Amino acid sequence: xxxxxxxxxxxxxxxxxxxxxxxxxxxxxxxxxxxxxxxxxxxxxxxxxxxxxxxxxxxxxxxxxxxxxxxxxxxxxxxxxxxxxxxxxxxxxxxxxxxxxxxxxxxxxxxxxxxxxxxxxxxxxxxxxxxxxxxxxxxxxxxxxxxxxxxxxxxxxxxxxxxxxxxxxxxxxxxxxxxxxxxxxxxxxxxxxxxxxxxxxxxxxxxxxxxxxxxxxxxxxxxxxxxxxxxxxxxxxxxxxxxxxxxxxxxxxxxxxxxxxxxxxxxxxxxxxxxxxxxxxxxxxxxxxxxxxxxxxxxxxxxxxxxxxxxxxxxxxxxxxxxxxxxxxxxxxxxxxxxxxxxxxxxxxxxxxxxxxxxxxxxxxxxxxxxxxxxxxxxxxxxxxxxxxxxxxxxxxxxxxxxxxxxxxxxxxxxxxxxxxxxxxxxxxxxxxx
Amino acid sequence: xxxxxxxxxxxxxxxxxxxxxxxxxxxxxxxxxxxxxxxxxxxxxxxxxxxxxxxxxxxxxxxxxxxxxxxxxxxxxxxxxxxxxxxxxxxxxxxxxxxxxxxxxxxxxxxxxxxxxxxxxxxxxxxxxxxxxxxxxxxxxxxxxxxxxxxxxxxxxxxxxxxxxxxxxxxxxxxxxxxxxxxxxxxxxxxxxxxxxxx
Numbered sequence: 001x002x003x004x005x006x007x008x009x010x011x012x013x014x015x016x017x018x019x020x021x022x023x024x025x026x027x028x029x030x031x032x033x034x035x036x037x038x039x040x041x042x043x044x045x046x047x048x049x050x051x052x053x054x055x056x057x058x059x060x061x062x063x064x065x066x067x068x069x070x071x072x073x074x075x076x077x078x079x080x081x082x083x084x085x086x087x088x089x090x091x092x093x094x095x096x097x098x099x100x101x102x103x104x105x106x107x108x109x110x111x112x113x114x115x116x117x118x119x120x121x122x123x124x125x126x127x128x129x130x131x132x133x134x135x136x137x138x139x140x141x142x143x144x145x146x147x148x149x150x151x152x153x154x155x156x157x158x159x160x161x162x163x164x165x166x167x168x169x170x171x172x173x174x175x176x177x178x179x180x181x182x183x184x185x186x187x188x189x190x191x192x193x194x195x196x197x198x199x200x201x202x203x204x205x206x207x208x209x210x211x212x213x214x215x216x217x218x219x220x221x222x223x224x225x226x227x228x229x230x231x232x233x234x235x236x237x238x239x240x241x242x243x244x245x246x247x248x249x250x251x252x253x254x255x256x257x258x259x260x261x262x263x264x265x266x267x268x269x270x271x272x273x274x275x276x277x278x279x280x281x282x283x284x285x286x287x288x289x290x291x292x293x294x295x296x297x298x299x300x301x302x303x304x305x306x307x308x309x310x311x312x313x314x315x316x317x318x319x320x321x322x323x324x325x326x327x328x329x330x331x332x333x334x335x336x337x338x339x340x341x342x343x344x345x346x347x348x349x350x351x352x353x354x355x356x357x358x359x360x361x362x363x364x365x366x367x368x369x370x371x372x373x374x375x376x377x378x379x380x381x382x383x384x385x386x387x388x389x390x391x392x393x394x395x396x397x398x399x400x401x402x403x404x405x406x407x408x409x410x411x412x413x414x415x416x417x418x419x420x421x422x423x424x425x426x427x428x429x430x431x432x433x434x
Numbered sequence: 435x436x437x438x439x440x441x442x443x444x445x446x447x448x449x450x451x452x453x454x455x456x457x458x459x460x461x462x463x464x465x466x467x468x469x470x471x472x473x474x475x476x477x478x479x480x481x482x483x484x485x486x487x488x489x490x491x492x493x494x495x496x497x498x499x500x501x502x503x504x505x506x507x508x509x510x511x512x513x514x515x516x517x518x519x520x521x522x523x524x525x526x527x528x529x530x531x532x533x534x535x536x537x538x539x540x541x542x543x544x545x546x547x548x549x550x551x552x553x554x555x556x557x558x559x560x561x562x563x564x565x566x567x568x569x570x571x572x573x574x575x576x577x578x579x580x581x582x583x584x585x586x587x588x589x590x591x592x593x594x595x596x597x598x599x600x601x602x603x604x605x606x607x608x609x610x611x612x613x614x615x616x617x618x619x620x621x622x623x624x625x626x627x628x629x630x631x632x633x
Contacts, residue, residue, distance in 0.1 A: 044539060046535075046577060048579065052589055052592060053591070054590075066591065068589045068591065070587055070589075072582065074577035074578075076533070076535075080531050080536070085577060085578050085579060087578075087582050089588070102587075104582045104587065105579060114529075115529065124578065125582050125585070127565060127569030127570060127572065128569060132566070133569060133581065133585070135586060161620050161622075163588075163622040163623055163626075183522075189567065189571075191567060213566065215564070215568055227567060229567055243563060249550070255550070255551065255554055257554075257556075265616075272621045275608070275619060275620070275624065276612045278608075278612070278624075279609055279612035280612050284612070290554075290556050292555060292556065300555065302554065302556055304556055308610055308611055319609070321610040321611075325556075327556070329555055338555075344603070344606050344607060344610055345610070346606050346610035348607075348608065348610070349603075349605070349606045350606070351606050351607075353599065353603075355597065373597050373598070375599040377603040377606060379603075385602070388599075389597060389598035391598075409598065411598050413599070413602050415602075423591060425592070429541070431539065431541065
């Protein structure tokens with residue numbers, strides 16, 4: 001009886017969610033259509049719709065037919081006084097009777113006082129206010145200072161972690177930030193953030209985090225760009241993150257990038273326990289470098305090397321690992337290829353693999369893409385296997401805004417020996433202005 | 435399936451309606467050149483000499499030699515004449531819109547002004563540092579829906595972030611760089627598979 005009541009409640013919740021989803025979907029598209037077509041709110045509307053469908057066998061060898069619809073849009077008025085962002089995702093599998101809806105973005109930004117005050121509200125993927133980019137349901141206010149070279153702001157809201165098939169958990173979050181960019185051909189960019197966060201399962205232990213970041217481009221030989229980012233947990237005194245790096249450009253055809261990082265996270269950090277805390281019980285150190293050279297306008301090569309070291313078990317058992325990757329990219333007028341090789345070594349095992357992607361433009365409206373990957377892995381569980389994946393698709397461009405892909409995949413692994421899939425993709429891209 | 439079917443049908447219909455309705459109200463959706471969009475009427479309130487090598491006689495409205503001519507105009511590439519106002523931090527230019535897509539109003543035009551570091555093969559996997567430090571600079575060209583596409587959206591059809599084989603060896607990768615998964619995932623995502631759910 002209790003189980004039936006729970007099922008009934010879940011069905012009712014699902015129906016209500018679908019109704020809300022449908023209403024929001026129609027409303028936001030209609031609103032943006034009206035805004036874009038109104039002569040009194042001239043601006044730029046950018047909209048992308050992506051529809052994905054696949055017919056395949058699942059891991060249980062039963063047929064499944066997942067369908068996804070992602071719709072993202074941005075409207076910006078000509079004077080930039082009004083900006084609206086929206087993004088939703090809808091999923092349905094009629095074979096399995098599954099469906100889902102997610103509202104990723106729905107936010108509005110308005111310049112209340114020209115060149116001085118900006119207010120914003122809604123659900124946003126925040127890259128400006130919060131210490132780490134995350135989804136927030138928030139209200140915020142920002143202020144320009146010093147001839148718009150400086151900006152300060154404050155915000156309050158709920159941090160969301162949107163995941164599969166679950167109601168979005170949240171944490172109360174608020175903070176302030178300040179940033180400054182010098183007016184120079186080689187500017188200095190500095191930013192500081194302070195954030196307060198309270199989790200529902202630990203209301204008596206709020207988290208206080210501060211972040212300081214710097215970026216400076218230097219003129220002269222090699223045109224170096226220097227970066228520094230730090231994040232400190234003020235209530236525990238733990239240095240969450242410290243990253244330093246530099247990008248060099250010895251010639252116009254060569255770039256060289258280096259990064260050094262230390263990272264630590266405790267199980268109580270975040271709305272959910274961080275994935276990091278599953279594998280590491282202490283501080284991680286990482287060093288990486290990448291070099292890329294354009295041998296000719298059509299041929300580019302890249303190589304990268306990374307080393308990581310972290311605490312596997314307390315008190316002082318550490319593990320390390322390396323990552324090596326190499327890429328070769330060749331692009332002609334009608335043909336293109338990207339070849340990649342990778343090697344991973346860690347406490348979990350070794351991986352050796354290669355990947356080839358191929359593109360051929362048949363005419364202005366039709367092109368062919370294909371790819372294949374072969375991976376051999378040796379896991380700590382003594383499993384030694386290989387996996388193959390391959391795909392091919394025909395891509396049609398029509399009516400100036402649509403792109404349709406029809407193709408298939410063949411994959412083989414120890415999970416499914418013969419995995420055949422049919423895949424369809426329809427993209428509509430609109431850039432419209434009034 | 436019903437919600438997806440209705441949603442797709444109405445969505446495409448509305449999107450096509452954007453084009454149709456917008457055209458009826460002056461919304462341009464036709465081909466653009468690779469150059470930036472420029473509205474001369476909007477700029478007529480400024481001195482002609484700011485961009486041109488002549489002045490305008492206020493009585494006859496004819497072009498005349500400009501005594502204040504700045505020979506720097508001759509040496510500047512076209513884009514620097516635009517950028518003098520639209521990429522300047524000086525207070526006299528603060529009203530000029532600074533976002534790139536103010537003028538670069540189509541994907542082709544925006545691609546021509548892509549920063550050098552975006553052309554790196556490895557940029558997609560290494561943009562996090564710059565985004566964390568100066569993420570709002572990205573918004574000069576990008577919209578946040580593009581961040582959401584990789585970081586938040588979930589689908590097991592497109593191979594946007596991981597290849598199909600990654601499922602087989604992700605345990606090795608996770609034990610190599612355990613901090614990197616958190617850019618997009620939470621423990622719930624792991625539990626969804628490892629506790630009997632679907633990926």
